[in-house]
Amino acid sequence: MTERRDWHSDPITGDTVIDADYRNTQNVRRFFNAAIGERFKFNRSFMAWMKAHAGSTMADAVAEWLRREAAK
Numbered sequence: 001m002t003e004r005r006d007w008h009s010d011p012i013t014g015d016t017v018i019d020a021d022y023r024n025t026q027n028v029r030r031f032f033n034a035a036i037g038e039r040f041k042f043n044r045s046f047m048a049w050m051k052a053h054a055g056s057t058m059a060d061a062v063a064e065w066l067r068r069e070a071a072k
Contacts, residue, residue: 008025016058020054036062
């Protein structure tokens with residue numbers, strides 16, 4: 001059995017896999033701020049993307065956020 005990730009305190013890297021128990025936490029926000037910068041913000045559509053893409057990596061999520069930002 002695989003141990004569940006604690007999205008509140010476990011280290012997060014670009015290789016971290018988004019699982020079915022994903023949560024938007026301050027720890028996740030810190031990861032995105034480090035990867036993207038202070039301009040990062042959660043919004044409903046991006047949070048829904050995160051929930052719908054279990055199996056993707058956090059690097060995939062960064063790329064998706066940047067893609068959405070560029071499309072604005």
